[in-house]
Structure formats: C-alpha cells, structure tokens
Amino acid sequence: MRIQFxxxxxxxxxxxxxxxxxxxxxxxxxxxxxxxxxxxxxxxTPTTVTKKLRIFVMVxxxxxxxxxxxxxxxxxxxxxxxxxxxxxRPNLSYGFGYFADDAYIYDVNSGDFTMNAATTPIGxxxxxxxxxxxxxxxxxxxxxxxxxxxxxxxxxxxxxDEASGVTDDYAVVFMSDGQxxxxxxxxxxxxxxxxxxxxxxxxxxGKSHLILSTVYFGAASDSTSINNLRTMATEGGGQFVNTNxxxxxxxxxxxxxxxx
Numbered sequence: 001m002r003i004q005f006x007x008x009x010x011x012x013x014x015x016x017x018x019x020x021x022x023x024x025x026x027x028x029x030x031x032x033x034x035x036x037x038x039x040x041x042x043x044x045t046p047t048t049v050t051k052k053l054r055i056f057v058m059v060x061x062x063x064x065x066x067x068x069x070x071x072x073x074x075x076x077x078x079x080x081x082x083x084x085x086x087x088x089r090p091n092l093s094y095g096f097g098y099f100a101d102d103a104y105i106y107d108v109n110s111g112d113f114t115m116n117a118a119t120t121p122i123g124x125x126x127x128x129x130x131x132x133x134x135x136x137x138x139x140x141x142x143x144x145x146x147x148x149x150x151x152x153x154x155x156x157x158x159x160x161d162e163a164s165g166v167t168d169d170y171a172v173v174f175m176s177d178g179q180x181x182x183x184x185x186x187x188x189x190x191x192x193x194x195x196x197x198x199x200x201x202x203x204x205x206g207k208s209h210l211i212l213s214t215v216y217f218g219a220a221s222d223s224t225s226i227n228n229l230r231t232m233a234t235e236g237g238g239q240f241v242n243t244n245x246x247x248x249x250x251x252x253x254x255x256x257x258x259x260x
Contacts, residue, residue, distance in 0.1 A: 144181030212236025
C-alpha cells in the first residue's frame with residue numbers, strides 16, 4: 001500500500017531524497033497504476049538534481065518466460081517507457097543483463113552481451129536502448145533460472161564499474177518468473193546472505209549505496225517464488241511487485257528518482 005504525503009515531509013535513504021510518495025514498508029506489495037504503453041506524461045518531472053544514480057535491470061530469460069512474458073512487456077517495454085520519459089536526465093545512467101543457466105551483462109564498449117565479464121556495464125540512454133534492441137530481437141528464452149549466476153554477474157559488474165572510480169549510488173531491479181534452479185539448501189537463507197553481499201559490494205568504495213527491488217511476473221499460484229522475491233526486496237531495502245496483483249508495472253515505481 002502507498003501513502004501520499006504532502007511537502008515538505010521527506011525521507012532520505014542512502015542519500016536519495018524521497019519526496020511526495022513514500023512506501024509503508026520495504027518489500028511489501030505496492031499498489032501500482034495501470035499505465036497504458038502510449039501514455040506520454042511522466043508520473044514525476046524531476047527538478048534539477050545533480051545526485052547521480054546508476055539503474056541496473058537484471059531480467060530472467062529462462063525457458064518459461066516464453067509463456068509468462070512472451071512479448072517482453074515487463075522485461076523490455078517497461079524500461080523503454082521509462083527511458084522515454086526520463087532519459088534526458090543527465091544524472092541517470094543504465095545497465096542491463098539477463099540470466100538463465102548463466103548470466104550475461106551488456107558491455108557498452110563492445111555493444112554486445114558478455115557472460116559475467118562486461119568491461120563497461122553502465123552506459124547512456126542510447127547504449128541501453130541498443131541493449132534492449134539486441135536482447136529483444138536476437139536472444140530467445142532458454143534454460144533454467146540461475147539466481148546464483150545473476151548475483152555473481154551483478155557483483156562483478158558493480159566491482160568493475162567502481163574500479164573506474166565511480167562513487168554513484170545503484171538502484172537494481174531484479175525480475176523473475178520462478179524459483180531458482182541453481183541453488184540447493186535453504187533458498188531464503190541464500191537470498192538474505194547474497195543480497196547483503198551485493199549491497200556490500202556496492203559499498204566497498206566507502207561512498208556508494210545500493211537498493212535492490214524485485215518484480216515477479218510468473219504464475220499467481222507460485223507462492224514460493226513470490227515469497228522469495230518479496231524477501232529479496234525486503235533485504236535489499238527496495239520494493240516488491242507482483243504483476244498479478246499490481247495492475248501493471250512502471251519502473252519509476254520501484255526506482256526512486258533523485259528529485260522526485
């Protein structure tokens with residue numbers, strides 16, 4: 001549930017200013033606006049803000065996604081809509097990756113996806129648009145649901161990004177339709193441990209912070225997967241979205257934009 005607050009009430013989380021709309025708690029199902037793809041007016045028009053934010057979207061590309069998101073509405077169209085609305089903001093930059101049995105990060109230098117080793121994982125609107133075009137047009141869904149592979153790739157991408165001297169904050173959006181196929185033992189324990197590890201990887205330079213939000217787009221009856229992703233968002237300090245009950249998905253509902 002969301003609560004609307006009037007200015008000047010605000011809350012600062014990891015240096016990102018939240019004004020106007022605050023969640024009642026991390027990891028809870030959020031009430032989302034059903035937004036037509038043709039909608040042209042952004043939900044928020046940020047004021048001039050210099051605080052930088054690196055938005056990284058990691059999406060499930062397992063074989064089952066051919067059924068759960070056949071047109072890639074959640075994994076591609078929502079991000080295209082987002083960058084169409086906010087791509088002119090100079091303080092925002094982007095990364096994109098996908099996972100199945102293995103995980104792949106888009107390398108903005110080579111213009112292609114590389115397994116776990118993107119030299120430059122964060123880029124501009126034009127570069128992330130190309131990543132979406134490549135993914136949507138030439139990478140079919142196949143294989144399992146590799147949570148461990150995805151987290152290893154994310155940690156590696158952040159480490160390489162920060163090695164260049166970056167001190168920006170990160171907003172990671174993790175999308176999946178099912179349960180991990182590359183984990184054994186207690187999945188929730190693994191999620192808690194590795195979500196903390198991802199946040200620690202971002203904080204290794206002593207300046208950056210990371211918030212992890214999650215999106216579930218699988219069967220409404222899969223309560224285990226839903227709980228897994230809700231737990232991941234809770235541990236990541238972000239928001240959880242179940243597309244079965246949300247009425248739609250807008251990236252700006254899981255990523256707090258500086259100045260909004």
